Amino acid sequence: MPHLATTYAAIFSLVTIGGKTALASINRDRTLDFLLRMKDASGGFRMHDNGEIDVRGCYTAMAVAHILDLLIPPLTLGVAEYVCSCQTHEGGIGGEPGAEAHGGYTYCGLAALILINQAHQLDLPALLNWVVFRQGKIEGGFQGRINKLVDGCYSFWQGGVFPCLQLLPEQLLHHKSIQHENEETILRLNELKIRKQSSNAEISAAFLFPAWKDNRSKHVIHEVEDQCQSDSNERMKLVTDYKYGPLFNAQALQGYVLLCCQVLEGGLRDKPGKHRDYYHTCYCLSGLSVAQFSMSRSLNALPLPSTVLGPFDNLLAATHPLCNVVLDKYFYAYKFFHGDDDSSQI
Amino acid sequence: MPSSESDASMEQEEEEKGKHNEDEEDSDAHMDPKEEDDEEDDDEEEQEELQIKWVPLSKRPEWADIQPVSQDDGPYPVVPILYTAQFRETMDYFRAILALDERSPRALLLTEEAIRLNAGNYTVWHFRKLVLQALSYDLWEELKFIERIAKANYKNYQIWHHRRWTAENIGPAAMTTELQFTEEAFLKDAKNYHAWSHRQWVLRTYGGWEEELAFCDKLLHQDIYNNSAWNQRYFVIKNSPFLGGVGAMREHELNYCRDAIAVDSANESPWRYLKGLYKGDDEALPRSTTVPAIVLIELQKNKDCIYALDLLLELLCLGYEPSQELIGALGLQLDSCSAFQIATFVCTHLKEIDTMRMLYWDWRLNALSNASTS
Numbered sequence: 001m002p003h004l005a006t007t008y009a010a011i012f013s014l015v016t017i018g019g020k021t022a023l024a025s026i027n028r029d030r031t032l033d034f035l036l037r038m039k040d041a042s043g044g045f046r047m048h049d050n051g052e053i054d055v056r057g058c059y060t061a062m063a064v065a066h067i068l069d070l071l072i073p074p075l076t077l078g079v080a081e082y083v084c085s086c087q088t089h090e091g092g093i094g095g096e097p098g099a100e101a102h103g104g105y106t107y108c109g110l111a112a113l114i115l116i117n118q119a120h121q122l123d124l125p126a127l128l129n130w131v132v133f134r135q136g137k138i139e140g141g142f143q144g145r146i147n148k149l150v151d152g153c154y155s156f157w158q159g160g161v162f163p164c165l166q167l168l169p170e171q172l173l174h175h176k177s178i179q180h181e182n183e184e185t186i187l188r189l190n191e192l193k194i195r196k197q198s199s200n201a202e203i204s205a206a207f208l209f210p211a212w213k214d215n216r217s218k219h220v221i222h223e224v225e226d227q228c229q230s231d232s233n234e235r236m237k238l239v240t241d242y243k244y245g246p247l248f249n250a251q252a253l254q255g256y257v258l259l260c261c262q263v264l265e266g267g268l269r270d271k272p273g274k275h276r277d278y279y280h281t282c283y284c285l286s287g288l289s290v291a292q293f294s295m296s297r298s299l300n301a302l303p304l305p306s307t308v309l310g311p312f313d314n315l316l317a318a319t320h321p322l323c324n325v326v327l328d329k330y331f332y333a334y335k336f337f338h339g340d341d342d343s344s345q346i
Numbered sequence: 347m348p349s350s351e352s353d354a355s356m357e358q359e360e361e362e363k364g365k366h367n368e369d370e371e372d373s374d375a376h377m378d379p380k381e382e383d384d385e386e387d388d389d390e391e392e393q394e395e396l397q398i399k400w401v402p403l404s405k406r407p408e409w410a411d412i413q414p415v416s417q418d419d420g421p422y423p424v425v426p427i428l429y430t431a432q433f434r435e436t437m438d439y440f441r442a443i444l445a446l447d448e449r450s451p452r453a454l455l456l457t458e459e460a461i462r463l464n465a466g467n468y469t470v471w472h473f474r475k476l477v478l479q480a481l482s483y484d485l486w487e488e489l490k491f492i493e494r495i496a497k498a499n500y501k502n503y504q505i506w507h508h509r510r511w512t513a514e515n516i517g518p519a520a521m522t523t524e525l526q527f528t529e530e531a532f533l534k535d536a537k538n539y540h541a542w543s544h545r546q547w548v549l550r551t552y553g554g555w556e557e558e559l560a561f562c563d564k565l566l567h568q569d570i571y572n573n574s575a576w577n578q579r580y581f582v583i584k585n586s587p588f589l590g591g592v593g594a595m596r597e598h599e600l601n602y603c604r605d606a607i608a609v610d611s612a613n614e615s616p617w618r619y620l621k622g623l624y625k626g627d628d629e630a631l632p633r634s635t636t637v638p639a640i641v642l643i644e645l646q647k648n649k650d651c652i653y654a655l656d657l658l659l660e661l662l663c664l665g666y667e668p669s670q671e672l673i674g675a676l677g678l679q680l681d682s683c684s685a686f687q688i689a690t691f692v693c694t695h696l697k698e699i700d701t702m703r704m705l706y707w708d709w710r711l712n713a714l715s716n717a718s719t720s
Contacts, residue, residue: 100539100577133614147572
């Protein structure tokens with residue numbers, strides 16, 4: 001029986017394998033059918049037929065729909081409302097409305113909304129405050145919930161929240177009372193609608209990766225525009241002059257992964273005393289990559305040696321913060337499914 | 347680089363603070379459905395037993411009519427799993443029954459065998475539901491079945507989802523047993539994420555709110571660091587039809603926080619809960635008298651109390667005018683101290699004492715400066 005988590009894993013495994021054969025093997029129509037079938041009236045998604053509904057469903061569905069160019073209103077409708085209803089009084093996001101704020105679900109909720117350009121609906125200052133406190137002051141690794149132990153996999157679920165937040169206008173992260181732009185600008189920022197030239201999809205790579213660019217294009221400073229003024233030939237304009245760096249301790253996170261999560265015989269783990277497994281291997285490495293690249297501002301920018309803990313050959317490939325696949329593979333797949341669309345290129 | 351085995355001191359500190367949970371396993375964090383065989387440390391004994399007593403299905407006369415169906419791994423299997431003969435055969439027969447869509451008593455027994463071999467197989471659980479419905483099976487019996495399986499698998503999505511489905515089909519009569527079932531789960535792990543979700547579902551769907559605040563209180567007395575219990579508390583004050591909602595409960599809950607903070611001001615839970623009491627009501631927070639009083643007391647005890655400073659920063663950003671006493675508690679000069687200067691001081695101080703979050707506090711500091719110059 002099909003399941004959203006396996007669908008997500010399979011699609012992005014094929015993206016990681018890369019190349020025309022792997023990507024062409026994906027049946028987009030049948031995938032869309034499945035995603036629509038999982039859609040629930042609450043705005044969320046079931047993980048499988050008659051399965052459980054939780055924030056994982058939103059993320060896996062949105063991520064798959066995003067890469068395959070299947071983001072249509074019947075899928076995205078109500079997702080923001082559902083995810084926002086899962087944001088708790090603590091600031092993080094829980095699995096279902098009412099459930100405790102949790103790293104895995106926080107990542108899923110935030111990433112899902114960024115993918116559909118609805119992240120501004122969340123209380124982002126509260127989310128940021130919750131997630132910064134999830135980094136253990138002694139361990140350097142992240143815990144999944146308040147007053148629980150750190151775990152290597154949260155290196156990505158929690159650590160990965162930071163590069164995701166960096167995709168958004170910095171204004172949205174500031175405490176409401178000290179947002180120094182005037183009301184109008186805030187409203188414009190909050191009502192971003194990005195239109196692609198030729199499809200109904202409401203997002204584009206350019207919006208998602210203001211700091212990253214195609215290998216071949218030049219880096220240009222852009223401004224945000226609202227939907228009424230965009231015409232089919234207009235280029236995407238984005239805020240790219242970030243004045244702030246990573247908001248977590250990337251060095252300490254690297255330290256936790258390298259010193260506590262590696263298994264001598266190979267593979268990575270939750271913490272010393274636990275066994276290795278593929279899940280922890282994947283997410284410890286993904287988190288390590290996020291930390292190593294936390295200071296980088298563009299696709300081709302190698303981190304400075306001072307950013308990488310240990311010898312420079314500890315450096316991993318850069319991973320896409322919203323889909324967690326290697327960047328090069330992501331861009332290849334994005335082009336494969338979205339085509340060469342001028343309005344979406346930076 | 348080899349791993350450091352210096353976690354012993356780490357765990358000791360955690361235990362002292364009561365944060366450590368004996369069998370802590372965040373397997374609920376895992377996204378994978380675990381349809382195939384996976385590490386199941388808890389039921390090793392049961393697995394051994396299953397293997398000893400097992401009679402191959404091919405040798406059971408009641409299954410003689412069935413042609414087993416092998417798993418189709420395609421022409422070039424990648425990382426094939428080394429199934430035991432028992433696992434392989436059980437699943438071969440399950441696939442046959444599934445293909446025939448045979449919703450019979452023997453099918454029900456077969457799903458039980460398959461579940462005992464791998465409780466994460468959501469396809470088997472799904473088919474079991476169909477069989478239960480077709481046979482109009484006694485769902486109270488099903489609850490008992492789930493309880494037996496859950497003993498080794500308290501952190502399995504499929505089991506909890508099946509429990510929810512079963513209880514849903516029974517109706518309100520299940521309320522008490524379901525609340526009780528979650529309490530059994532809490533005996534093993536008072537932070538079991540699935541159990542808390544289930545409990546919230548029961549309350550939302552069938553009620554039982556009357557005792558819930560007291561239940562939270564009991565758990566917090568056992569472990570004041572149990573953030574799941576704090577979260578439940580919030581859930582109750584927000585949603586209970588017997589209480590007035592967050593606003594109405596606020597003063598009472600502030601006192602509750604005050605007491606918890608007094609036990610250990612380094613416990614993040616009550617501080618975050620306190621902030622949460624003002625969620626969606628930014629205007630009320632700076633006008634509160636209780637909150638600054640709590641901050642003052644803690645800063646007077648310890649001027650390096652990180653959570654008190656974080657909360658103070660929040661107050662200041664919302665327009666709170668600090669009292670002379672508070673300014674004094676921070677160790678600042680009493681005259682010419684604007685809210686902005688105090689906020690700047692707080693951020694700077696936090697950068698020094700909460701070094702793990704130095705970049706965050708620095709960013710907060712810059713945000714203050716930018717705001718003041720515009």
